[in-house]
Amino acid sequence: MSKEEGAIHKQFHYFPGTRFMGSKSKIIDQIWKRLNKVEFNTVLDAFGGSNVIGYFLKCHGKKVITNDFLTFSYITSKAIIENSFENITEKDLSVILKSNSNNGFIENTFKDIFYSLEDIQFLDTARQNISELNNEYKKAIALAALVRACVKKRSRGIFTFSGERYNDGRIDMQKTIKEHFKESIKLFNKAVFDNGKKNKSYNKRTELLKVKADLVYLDPPYFTPNSDNDYTRRYHFIEGLVKNWEGLIIQEHTAVKKFESYKSPFSKKDTVYSAFDQLFEKYRNSIITISYSSNSLPSKGELKEMLGKYKSKVTVHEIDHSYSFGNQNHKIGNPNNRVKEYLFIGR
Numbered sequence: 344m345s346k347e348e349g350a351i352h353k354q355f356h357y358f359p360g361t362r363f364m365g366s367k368s369k370i371i372d373q374i375w376k377r378l379n380k381v382e383f384n385t386v387l388d389a390f391g392g393s394n395v396i397g398y399f400l401k402c403h404g405k406k407v408i409t410n411d412f413l414t415f416s417y418i419t420s421k422a423i424i425e426n427s428f429e430n431i432t433e434k435d436l437s438v439i440l441k442s443n444s445n446n447g448f449i450e451n452t453f454k455d456i457f458y459s460l461e462d463i464q465f466l467d468t469a470r471q472n473i474s475e476l477n478n479e480y481k482k483a484i485a486l487a488a489l490v491r492a493c494v495k496k497r498s499r500g501i502f503t504f505s506g507e508r509y510n511d512g513r514i515d516m517q518k519t520i521k522e523h524f525k526e527s528i529k530l531f532n533k534a535v536f537d538n539g540k541k542n543k544s545y546n547k548r549t550e551l552l553k554v555k556a557d558l559v560y561l562d563p564p565y566f567t568p569n570s571d572n573d574y575t576r577r578y579h580f581i582e583g584l585v586k587n588w589e590g591l592i593i594q595e596h597t598a599v600k601k602f603e604s605y606k607s608p609f610s611k612k613d614t615v616y617s618a619f620d621q622l623f624e625k626y627r628n629s630i631i632t633i634s635y636s637s638n639s640l641p642s643k644g645e646l647k648e649m650l651g652k653y654k655s656k657v658t659v660h661e662i663d664h665s666y667s668f669g670n671q672n673h674k675i676g677n678p679n680n681r682v683k684e685y686l687f688i689g690r
């Protein structure tokens with residue numbers, strides 16, 4: 344490994360990851376092996392998710408633009424991709440941890456659903472204090488760290504069921520959210536660095552975004568006819584936490600107090616084809632790369648043909664990959680059913 348590669352590797356090591364459905368963290372080296380052969384300086388990660396791809400490319404010196412319609416994804420990107428200098432100091436931390444007389448919204452709404460009373464009272468306190476930070480990047484770090492703490496303290500990292508089902512007694516489940524939060528702040532502080540570029544994070548529906556980039560990376564939810572790819576349903580609690588539930592209408596009759604999922608054209612068969620086509624047309628002057636899987640629609644052949652309408656050279660790379668959780672759970676262990684991950688590159 345060269346000295347430069349060593350420095351990149353070291354910085355990437357600071358990425359404060361958690362479980363995220365469809366995260367590319369396990370196959371990032373295989374993706375990079377292909378993208379590294381393509382020339383580009385600016386990149387749009389149009390469906391950022393955990394932001395592992397955007398952060399990786401920031402480490403590689405690219406000007407990175409990220410987008411996701413989930414605000415907690417956006418805030419994480421703002422904290423460590425757009426932000427190059429701000430940190431949470433000890434003084435900031437003491438402001439966030441100080442006691443206050445908050446309205447107890449989280450306690451009143453989510454008592455006995457996901458966390459202990461001690462944990463949710465901490466969330467009410469911290470959430471209010473974070474609102475009062477007056478620097479947008481400090482606020483982003485604090486919120487991203489709070490989200491990470493909540494995910495760490497949640498079995499399987501999702502919010503679709505109440506109680507502690509799947510609690511395997513691992514150490515993360517034994518710590519308080521406050522402990523996770525303090526650890527996460529340290530990790531996020533370390534992840535902040537300057538790559539000399541003006542990186543930018545967006546929080547829009549990708550259909551409505553229009554930015555310029557040499558290379559566009561598309562990793563939308565994979566549409567499979569028999570399972571849902573609804574990110575809001577899985578992550579509603581941390582999304583609500585970041586937005587302070589402002590503008591969200593909680594469905595009071597639901598056991599986990601979720602709100603109505605954000606609509607995505609990538610979640611329905613009758614809209615997924617045109618959604619891809621519109622993105623291809625919009626970014627026809629950029630190199631277009633797509634991650635998609637073999638058990639999803641459009642099929643490999645269909646997607647290749649659709650991309651070929653706008654790009655003269657389309658290559659498809661196969662990456663062997665079993666998901667650890669999410670839509671493909673039932674396929675794990677059956678070698679005949681191994682889901683293949685594809686990387687399409689259209690030039």
Ligand SMILES: C[S@@+](CC[C@H](N)C(=O)[O-])C[C@H]1O[C@@H](n2cnc3c(N)ncnc32)[C@H](O)[C@@H]1O
Pocket residue numbers: 363364365366367368389390391392393394395396410411412413416547548549550562563564565574606607608609
């Ligand atoms: C497969 S995940 C991306 C995973 C990401 N590449 C990673 O490695 O973590 C898909 C993401 O698309 C987002 N998403 C779905 N529909 C969207 C839309 N219409 N506009 C913007 N984001 C959308 C979801 O919130 C989710 O974070």
